[in-house]
Amino acid sequence: MIHAGHFEDTYFILDVESGSLHHVDELVYDIAHLMETGMVDGAEITSALSGKYPPTDIAEALEEIAELREDGLFDCPCLVEPSAPVFNKPVIKSLCLHIAHDCNLRCSYCFASEGTYMGERSLMSEEVGKAALDFLIAQSKGRKHLEVDFFGGEPLINFSVVKAITAYGRELEKRHNKVIRFTMTTNAYHVTDEMVDFINREMKNLVISIDGRREIHDAERKNAAGQGSYDKVIANAKRLIASRGDQEYYIRGTYTARNLDFANDVLAIADQGFREISLEPVVTDGPLAIQESDLPAIDREYRRLGRMLEARRAEGRPFHFFHFMVDFSSGPCLNKRLRGCGAGMEYAAITPKGDIYPCHQFVGKEGFKMGNVLEGTFDPSVGDPFRDCHVFKKPECQACYAKYFCSGGCAANAYNTSGDIMKPHAVSCMIQRARLDTAIGLYIRRQEPSAEV
Amino acid sequence: MKHIKVVAKACLKNSMEKGGCGECQASCQSACKTSCTVANQKCEKDA
Numbered sequence: 001m002i003h004a005g006h007f008e009d010t011y012f013i014l015d016v017e018s019g020s021l022h023h024v025d026e027l028v029y030d031i032a033h034l035m036e037t038g039m040v041d042g043a044e045i046t047s048a049l050s051g052k053y054p055p056t057d058i059a060e061a062l063e064e065i066a067e068l069r070e071d072g073l074f075d076c077p078c079l080v081e082p083s084a085p086v087f088n089k090p091v092i093k094s095l096c097l098h099i100a101h102d103c104n105l106r107c108s109y110c111f112a113s114e115g116t117y118m119g120e121r122s123l124m125s126e127e128v129g130k131a132a133l134d135f136l137i138a139q140s141k142g143r144k145h146l147e148v149d150f151f152g153g154e155p156l157i158n159f160s161v162v163k164a165i166t167a168y169g170r171e172l173e174k175r176h177n178k179v180i181r182f183t184m185t186t187n188a189y190h191v192t193d194e195m196v197d198f199i200n201r202e203m204k205n206l207v208i209s210i211d212g213r214r215e216i217h218d219a220e221r222k223n224a225a226g227q228g229s230y231d232k233v234i235a236n237a238k239r240l241i242a243s244r245g246d247q248e249y250y251i252r253g254t255y256t257a258r259n260l261d262f263a264n265d266v267l268a269i270a271d272q273g274f275r276e277i278s279l280e281p282v283v284t285d286g287p288l289a290i291q292e293s294d295l296p297a298i299d300r301e302y303r304r305l306g307r308m309l310e311a312r313r314a315e316g317r318p319f320h321f322f323h324f325m326v327d328f329s330s331g332p333c334l335n336k337r338l339r340g341c342g343a344g345m346e347y348a349a350i351t352p353k354g355d356i357y358p359c360h361q362f363v364g365k366e367g368f369k370m371g372n373v374l375e376g377t378f379d380p381s382v383g384d385p386f387r388d389c390h391v392f393k394k395p396e397c398q399a400c401y402a403k404y405f406c407s408g409g410c411a412a413n414a415y416n417t418s419g420d421i422m423k424p425h426a427v428s429c430m431i432q433r434a435r436l437d438t439a440i441g442l443y444i445r446r447q448e449p450s451a452e453v
Numbered sequence: 454m455k456h457i458k459v460v461a462k463a464c465l466k467n468s469m470e471k472g473g474c475g476e477c478q479a480s481c482q483s484a485c486k487t488s489c490t491v492a493n494q495k496c497e498k499d500a
Contacts, residue, residue, distance in 0.1 A: 012460075019465030023458040064454045072466075073459065079466055094479035145476045145497060151486075181478070185486060205483070252486070280486075322483075325493035328461035332494045333472020337465070340480035340489035347479045359481065404465065405492040407480065432490070439492075444460055 002075050003401035004032035007306055007441020014440060015068075016401045018076035021328045022068065023444050027053050028061050035075075079334065080392070090380050090387070092139035093146050094342065096349040096360040097132055099124045099162055100153035104189050105229055108220045109254060109282045115153030117351070117364045123158045124352040129165035131373040132350040137176050139378070144177070150184040150203075151349075151360055156195055166202050183207070185252075187221070189229050191236040196243060205248040208237045212253050212265020212279070220256070220288075234272055241274065250322065252278045256288035260297045263305035270312065270319040278322035283428050284416045292427055299434040306438035310445065324439040326405065339390040340407030344370070344383030358383055361412030386411065389421050396424050405439075406432045474498070 001016040004024075011029035013022045024032070030052070034045050046058045068074035101122045103115030115121070133148070140146050148169065150162050162184075169180045183205040199206055210233055211217040218228025241249055251274045255262035262279055269277050281290045281298075290298065305321065312318055341347055344358030351363055354374040362368040371378035391397045391408045409424040409432070417425045476497040480489050 013457075015463075017465070018463040019461070019468075020459065020463050021461040023460050025456045028456045061456045064457050067454070068457065068459075073462060076463070076466075079469055091475060093475065096481075143475055145478075147479060207486070250483075322493065323490050327493065328464050330496060330499045331464065331468075332477060332491055332496055333468035334465045335468075335473035336477060336494065336496075337491055340491035340494075342479050343481070346475065347481060360486070405490065407489045407491040410489050447460060448458075 001399075001401060002032055002036055004029050004036050005437040005440060007303065007438045007445075010441045010444050012440055012444055013074070014401060015074050015076050016404065017078045018073060019328065019334075019404065020068075020073040020076070021440065021444070022073070023448070025061075027057060028065065031058070031061055031065065090345045090383055091141050091143055092136065092346060092348050093143040094149075094347040095132060095136050095147070096149050096151045096347070097124065097129060097155075097165070098152060098349060098351050098360065098363065099129070099150050099155040099165075100158040101352050102157060103153040103187070104157055104223065105154065105187050106222050106224055106226075108222075109256060109286070109288050111284070111361060112153065112363075119364060122352040124161055124350075126161050126164045128350070128352065128354040128374055129161055130168050131354060133165065133169050133172055133180075135350075135356070135373040135378070136180075137172055137178065140178070144179055146178055146180045148180055148182050150182065150186075152185070154187050154189065155184055156186050156190060159195060159198075163198060166198075181205075185209070187229070188233045188236040188240065189223070190232075191240060196239055199240060200244050200247065203247075205250070206240065206244070207250045207252045207278075208233075208240065210234065210237060210251050210253055210269060210274075211255070212259070212262065213268040216255075216259050216265055216268075217253075219258070220254070238273065248276070250276045250278050252280065252322075254282055255279050256282045257290055257294060258288060260294055260301060263301050263308055266305055266319075266321060267308055267312075270317070275319045276322075277319055281428075281431055283425060283431070284413060290427055290431065292430065295427070295430050295434065298431060302435040302438045306442055309442065323435050324442055326436075326439045326443050328443060334404070337404040337407050338392060341410070343389075343411050344386030358386055359412060361410075362415070365415075385421055394422055394424060396426075396429070400429065400433070402429070402433045402436050405436055468496075472496075 003014040011024050013032045106114050181204040184203045185207040188208045214230045217230045221229050251269050282288045349357045349360040354372045356370040357363045370382040391403045397403045397408050411421040413425040413428050415421045480491045
């Protein structure tokens, strides 16, 4: 399978199965585009393009494509037998700790029902948190690198327990020869100096929720009194990042059908001095969700964002956008690209009561509870549906050129929209494909900023 | 070649040989928490 794409005047061909990438001229792009849509006969292609290019040039380009094909770099067959089992032994090595099913904000689009996950407001106890880490150590078997994300609701409203769990984790690391990478996802609405010191000492990655422009952020991210949170959050986020050095962080926003000009929100975040930025769409339900009819506008907006990103880099004010970061020189292995998040297999969420779920978005969903860390129960068979939840087993993925970039999409989005974790959410897939052309184009232009083919 | 410049050769094929150790970060723990962009993740062996 191939994909012919472009960003601005940078044309490329992605050889999907081998992961090869070719910077091509418009002629080869046009040929590959015809091939992608099913036209394979050289004479037919020549005829179709004869009004635009001289036949000698078309013949030359077809010869070069044949050369690539000969070298296994064009329309390469799948490297793995699709029916082969992959990653089929569950090893939980990554936890999402729901340290608080409560929140000091009341965001309109919150999938967790303003932190409650459709249950009662509650905080995780130290006892549950420690039991969760014991569970992680036991389940992780031979894996050395483990991950624990403090999540919510808002984790910082239960800060004393966050500190106690982290300290316990450091003990466990020594005792069991593991490396635990703690991370936190916070709204940064209430942050003390002690929290800043602790976070920047202990958290390998920090994700702060900011939606971009003040009016966009404040329209959805309000406090309990209905007031916008922007001013406090920006000030706190700047304090956190200012003393973070070169440690990882992301300013992570959400865009909705109400701000399809979301590139302005990314820029607004960059204008506040933040360089690591991610923005995610609301896709699953309600009036804020992105619809299929929004896709042309979204495609244009990702391309506009790509141009803005290049302009800022040229001005010496660079920033990174999470979904534009692709790496064709190394990056994750094929095994990783088949099943990214590992929900129910490598990744699990723990509720304040100690209940175990395949991921944070499955919390509270009937039939997905895997056990309880306090009670010492764990039934990995609940995760069995996730065993085959990978690219090779999903028909929609097999025919998609973006499959090794999204790893088959989010199982929760699939389940929430179709009731079936094996059926990727179509609009999410379209958004993934929309931003991929820009991501690949930007990658090529970074490698060879002035090169012409 | 006049019309084509190879930017990257078969990175997935190469990754088959060293991959699958499972030591890398779960993608949902990175920045998104709602989608599965994986192509920007680091291989633990390259870290």
